[in-house]
Amino acid sequence: MDENNKIKVTLPDGGVREYPAGIALMDIAKDISPRLAREALVAKVNGQLTDLARPLERDAAVAFLTFEDEEGKQVYRHSTAHVMAQACQKLFPGVKFAIGPAIADGFYYDFDTTEPFTTDDLGVIEKEMEAIIKADLPFERFEYTRPDALDLFGKAGQDYKVELIEDLPVDAPLSVYRQGDFTDLCMGPHVPSTGRLKSVKLLNVAGAYWRGSEKNKMLQRIYGTSFPKKSMLDEYLFRIEEAKRRDHRKLGAELELFSIQDEGPGFPFFHPKGMILRNELEKFWREEHAKRGYSEIRTPIILSRSLWERSGHWDHYRENMYFTKIDEGDYAVKPMNCPGGIIVYKSKLHSYRELPIRMAELGLVHRHELSGALHGMMRVRCFTQDDAHIYMLPSQVKDEIIGVINLDEDIYKVFGFPYHVELSTKPEKAMGSDEIWEMATNALRDALETRGIDYKVNEGDGAFYGPKIDFHLRDTLGRTWQCGTIQLDFVMPEIFDLNYVGEDGQKHRPVMIHRTIFGSLERFIGILTEHFAGAFPAWLAPVQARVIPITGRHAAYAQEVTDSLSGKGIRVEIDTRNEKINYKIREAQAQKIPYMLVVGDKEAENKTVAVRQRAKGDLGAMPLADFEAMLLEEISTKSY
Template identity: 80%
Template sequence: MSMAEKISVTFPDGSSREYPAGTPLMEVAQSISSRLAREALAARVDGRLMDLNRPLEKDASVQFLTFEHEEGRQVYRHSTAHVMAQAVQRLFPGTRLAIGPAIADGFYYDFDPQEPFTPEDLAKIEKEMENIIKADLPFERAELSRAEALAMFREAGQDYKVELIEDLPPEVPISVYRQGEFVDLCTGPHVPSTGRLKAVKLMSVAGAYWRGSEKNKMLQRIYGTSFPKKAMLDEYLFRLEEAKRRDHRKLGAELDLFSIHDEGPGFPFFHPKGMILRNELEKFWREEHQKRGYQEIRTPVILSRNLWERSGHWEHYRENMYFTRIDDGDYAVKPMNCPGSILIYKNRLHSYRELPIRLAELGLVHRHELSGVLHGLMRVRCFTQDDAHIFMLPSQVKEEIIGVIELVDDFYRVFGFPYHVELSTRPEKAMGSDETWEMATGALRDALEARGLDYRVNEGDGAFYGPKIDFHLQDSLGRTWQCGTIQLDFLMPEKFDLTYIGEDGQKHRPVMIHRVVFGSIERFIGILTEHFAGAFPAWLAPVQVRVLPIADRHAGYARKVLDCLTGAGIRAELDARNEKIGYKIREAQAQKIPYMLVTGDKEAENGTVAVRHRTTGDMGAIPLGGFVDKLLDEIKSKAY
């Protein structure tokens, strides 16, 4: 094609422009705006990611990616990983390179050094990375034949790269990227040059098996992160420190909420104060579900192998289950509650007039998790799902899904959680026909659009028996957590031969929804603990008020105050120790107790209490009855 020939480039807003064939993507960006040219990191061309120095040879749709885009951040941080590998090779010649991908909020690179890295080495590597960035070395792509690539990396003594190349299918093209003297095996893309990278921080070093297998050699993995502005890096590091301060495992011990013991790894123990928090959440859950026509049930923890074979869990989920034998038969500890709900529905005939039937269960489930992924309450081996299963007519599907969406929205608003929604589609390992999956996925999409919710599609992440809507809530640190789920299921009713008697007197097949709101009570408590940094709203706080007499002679009135509070249903306790009042106040604040009531001579004489709030401090003296009324209103409204 002649350079004089023109090609048409179409942009995401639908506009298009003509350019000479062979125009580099960077020049296209520059023609739009100088700012875009400065901020663009890579481009998506007809759905394929490309470097900005690549020329356009034919008509194409082009989207430029900046750090604002997830893919742009990945390109930025993958490029930073290459710079880190270059710095390591400069400082530690002979180090063999493994892989270095971008990950959430950063990147890592696995190395096989002659000597283990030390914290001091990280500082040296970071300094050398800054030198490479200042040099503004261009990232240059080259495609090699298989033989050329193998010869290059064998000569360099890079055995891991050789292994990666040998494992590639013959038809896969092999590309390398060079910046300065450094060359790495990589599909790309990368930022135009190292100078595009600005604020870099190496975080830690850890061990990692080559290719994740404990049969292979243990490598050294250096984690890092990078941002286009120092202020963004500083904010990220601040959030990390704040996350450490809010770690629910640390706060769970300090506030005496729960513990995990060597005798039961992954099986949390809830202490009295933790049970108060848990019971309040469950009470709220029950009240809201009763309002919406749910009936609560309880199903067994251990059920026969035959049931799990019929449900498909034995085939699709067996590696996550626990097993036992009873009376020479095989049984499994339930990893999910749905088969139990199905058996209750199937226990008798149902008329179309009864539907929808909404069966809710706070069901304890057990799932086998590897010890390396266990994490406080966030990743455990037993947890309580706030499950519900709705059996309905096909004509009721859209209305019921919308009802669940509204329920989830109401729940998250109570805790102050914004959220986003994802629609997860058929996974590779799934039951049922394409037509059934398309029908179910379409029904979920219709409900989301009828409710006016923005959503993103999460391809291939549905359950093995149906597509799902996932709710990802955002906490006070901006982190997201997947909690609520709505799964539409046409398959389980078929497998268990579920029926109802229709208006025509014949048997028909119901449709089933699986859904959770909290997701896991244990995990939700962990999220809440970190979201509120242990300072729970008054309605959830294990202790809502601590009464603090100034001296021993004030203890009598303090006990009357305590009796008044507990008589009103307020969770209160008395600190009658012979300690200075300032010490008592500081300790109550450390325990995140919402209110402290100080009692002295004036308070005893006037029937008042001196009120202190854990964050706003001194609120002055008010009549005891007025304080009780105010706190009860705060509890009832679930103010946060």
């Protein structure tokens, strides 16, 4: 290290420190703070993730990342995947290694083994991982030439690593990481040593095709997770168990809401109670849109090939579409509603005085998904998009975007969803010029900043016809779900030659917004089912109250109560079965019914009901009229 050659390190707070050139990043962390040195997992040097052992040779902006940072978590878990692979190397001689990345909330590694892993193996692998962690082995990085790397992994019989190397460009830099006796092809970076890893849990084992192709060999994939504290791991494992309890597929069957049948994989069936839930959501959606000047339309499910060619879907989205022939012509089942909505707009000439025109559609769309990607109501092959398309003057763009943002906020608030926002920019496969994309992206950015909304930028993740704002909802378990989207489109109006007559009597081009709020009605119902664990707010609950007579002689008054509630528009059931009262209460509780009304001699004599609330338990007796007023108020205010 040259003590006379100084470099400047700029820290995230803007502070600048001088160090000798060649100083290790870990030593800089130690100089800043002993605590930072203990907690830092990796450094970010001029925006590039870098091992803490690496020397710094020139001036740079440096940030140190801990487990609190998302990229720090990924490095932590990717390093844990390497430890798991090392454990498998020792326990299962001859195992071949594929890839082992960090994923959301954990990591996995794919292995080629002669015998499949069992759940019992996971505990044994965990114990070996604990020994490797206790040994505190350093993660060491080595640069290799292509021939040397091929020789290294070829001699070790690691065919998958050889294939990965052969697929890289000839001049691509190759790095190898080693901890103890385990060596892996890896770009890195990694935590300084295995001792930095603390609480580890292997979750399950599954099959996975090499490189995701069913043409390739099926490998064994072990999933796991890791945290720096046991309390954090325990909390995560609790959330996993809670997620299983809330699984919408399980609750959908138990509560008789919806199902997926073998006769229609990926095509949901709604049962009577599920239709009540769905209809309430649609009613709410229609009311909110009517307040804001939307007109509802409906467009056909099947439209001609020429339309999809013009819209660009035939070239850009064809692999996700279904096709048919009618009268020898090619047709497609719509994967999106926008082309149909555009045809409605074009059915007459519009004046600038009419704009903005807001057209909303609960449109059924079909998209081809691989069978392995299907997941209950969350990933299906047909679903209802709560679409809307807004046609506006260029001068109205900002106000209309803000109006949609406000509508999203108002609707999500009703369900108690906090959210964060992401802005997605031009993808590699896109229609339209760079200038149009820049104009559209800046308009979305301007609207977000005017509203004072923090957002994350997703470079290259926009739709093929325009940039977009996405709303990611956070449920009660802390999971996020992308639902609402606002896409600003200057391209489709050009492609479809959309016009309006301006003040000057000439034709001009409108600007278009595509937007959803629920995203997919089916998926949103799945999300709500898990968010509320099936215990929907009273306004959404398929059954809002169940009347339970104590014995058969109380059935007449129970029917009187039922008729009164039903007459007020309350969804009510009566349970007159010859069963014990506690059994009937437990069953109503299991069905997540918001209110149970027990009636016996005293209630019949006083015209009252003994009220049990799903979450609060016994609320005592109250006059029937008072209960009706209380429940109707809860329903009308959409209290949750």
